[in-house]
Amino acid sequence: MNEHLKRAFSPAKLGQLELRNRFIKAATFEGKTPNGIPGELLSDFHKEICQGGVSMTTIAYCATEPDGRIHQDMILMNETTREPLTKMVDELHSTGAMISGQMGHCGHFSKNKDLQRLKRPLGPSRHFNNMGAMVGMPYAGAMGDKDIELFIQSFHDAAAYMKDIGFNAIEIHFGHGYALSQFISPLTNRRSDQYGGSIENRMRVPVMALQAVRKAVGPDFPILGKMGMFDAVRGGLREPEALVVAEILDKEGIDALITSGGTSSYNPMPMFRGDSIAPGIIETAPNLITKTIFKFIAPKMFRDMPYKELYFLDGHKRVRERIKNAQMVYIGGCHTVESIETVMAEGVDFIQLGRVLLKDPAFVNNAKEKLHDYRSGCTHCNFCVTSIDLPGGIYCKLNRQESA
Numbered sequence: 482m483n484e485h486l487k488r489a490f491s492p493a494k495l496g497q498l499e500l501r502n503r504f505i506k507a508a509t510f511e512g513k514t515p516n517g518i519p520g521e522l523l524s525d526f527h528k529e530i531c532q533g534g535v536s537m538t539t540i541a542y543c544a545t546e547p548d549g550r551i552h553q554d555m556i557l558m559n560e561t562t563r564e565p566l567t568k569m570v571d572e573l574h575s576t577g578a579m580i581s582g583q584m585g586h587c588g589h590f591s592k593n594k595d596l597q598r599l600k601r602p603l604g605p606s607r608h609f610n611n612m613g614a615m616v617g618m619p620y621a622g623a624m625g626d627k628d629i630e631l632f633i634q635s636f637h638d639a640a641a642y643m644k645d646i647g648f649n650a651i652e653i654h655f656g657h658g659y660a661l662s663q664f665i666s667p668l669t670n671r672r673s674d675q676y677g678g679s680i681e682n683r684m685r686v687p688v689m690a691l692q693a694v695r696k697a698v699g700p701d702f703p704i705l706g707k708m709g710m711f712d713a714v715r716g717g718l719r720e721p722e723a724l725v726v727a728e729i730l731d732k733e734g735i736d737a738l739i740t741s742g743g744t745s746s747y748n749p750m751p752m753f754r755g756d757s758i759a760p761g762i763i764e765t766a767p768n769l770i771t772k773t774i775f776k777f778i779a780p781k782m783f784r785d786m787p788y789k790e791l792y793f794l795d796g797h798k799r800v801r802e803r804i805k806n807a808q809m810v811y812i813g814g815c816h817t818v819e820s821i822e823t824v825m826a827e828g829v830d831f832i833q834l835g836r837v838l839l840k841d842p843a844f845v846n847n848a849k850e851k852l853h854d855y856r857s858g859c860t861h862c863n864f865c866v867t868s869i870d871l872p873g874g875i876y877c878k879l880n881r882q883e884s885a
């Protein structure tokens with residue numbers, strides 16, 4: 482094993498947290514929490530991945546408040562989930578892996594009709610809610626000062642709760658078109674007050690969220706931030722401003738930055754390059770009417786984006802050049818041993834793995850054992866993305882076919 486691979490498989494520190502190697506399971510919303518309650522389904526999924534060698538897994542979409550959920554099957558970070566969440570966290574810790582939770586708030590991108598605090602979803606500015614349009618909720622409003630205060634408080638309270646439950650790290654979602662990225666993006670933030678206009682102003686609310694989380698968890702608890710390097714939609718965030726986003730998060734004391742791109746709301750394909758998700762969307766449509774509609778629109782909306790290994794590496798390096806303190810986490814098509822070597826040779830601190838762990842939960846152990854002879858078998862068909870809303874949640878179609 483050469484020095485770069487040795488480094489990848491050796492213990493490392495994320496902030497003050499000791500990890501057994503440099504591989505972290507990326508947040509991939511599991512769809513395995515009916516009514517937002519974690520149980521065996523979610524726990525077993527993460528347990529298999531932890532046993533497969535990663536040093537830390539990430540529980541996806543930990544909603545900061547009830548109205549921050551896209552739908553009701555997302556886990557709430559408040560007392561309602563204490564017992565099952567504690568049980569799961571204890572079970573996962575028994576594998577020797579650490580646990581991070583990706584804090585999410587959907588802002589204006591929601592199909593959750595059971596709103597509790599709000600009358601309709603709110604983002605930085607009034608906006609068409611393309612996710613809600615399907616369930617008769619096409620409009621989202623703009624947050625007022627009081628809404629912003631409660632929104633920030635929800636990040637604080639959720640973070641305090643997560644630390645108390647036993648999570649070892651928190652990942653704040655600043656990208657992909659969710660609430661904080663709606664503030665960052667010039668397309669969705671058209672405010673004329675101190676929270677809109679220049680990129681520095683558009684970063685005020687995201688920075689307030691980071692500060693609230695830091696206040697809740699203290700200086701030694703690792704906070705990662707997943708940011709977008711571009712929105713991949715006309716009028717959206719582009720790289721020159723994303724570099725400023727990274728600089729600001731670094732200056733505000735984020736422990737580690739994960740560099741992604743694309744938006745779930747407008748153009749998700751750049752996030753997980755590979756085959757179009759259109760065939761999967763059509764196949765998994767819940768009824769004949771939606772299937773027929775999707776047959777016409779999905780292929781136009783979601784085009785193939787030919788897969789290539791390490792598709793975010795160039796952008797990641799440009800972000801890193803602007804960073805003074807934060808550790809850097811690479812994500813995006815690191816699916817072979819050669820790629821692990823390349824990323825480590827670049828001096829990157831950690832690697833997040835998404836689809837490759839859905840195909841092979843033991844990717845890390847297998848790569849360590851077989852080195853360059855190893856192939857995961859993930860074809861980037863992206864069916865897993867479209868299995869999110871199916872009963873039982875995400876799975877790899879190839880694995881099901883192979884075991885049938």
Ligand SMILES: Cc1cc2nc3c(=O)[nH]c(=O)nc-3n(C[C@H](O)[C@H](O)[C@H](O)COP(=O)(O)O)c2cc1C
Nearest residue numbers: 507508509510541752753813814834835836865866
């Ligand atoms: C099924 C699925 C669900 C995902 N859900 C999330 C999510 O909840 N939060 C997030 O930040 N990214 C999500 N992503 C994006 C991944 O975290 C990751 O950025 C992307 O898949 C690229 O990494 P990869 O090439 O290792 O898969 C998801 C990806 C997949 C395939």
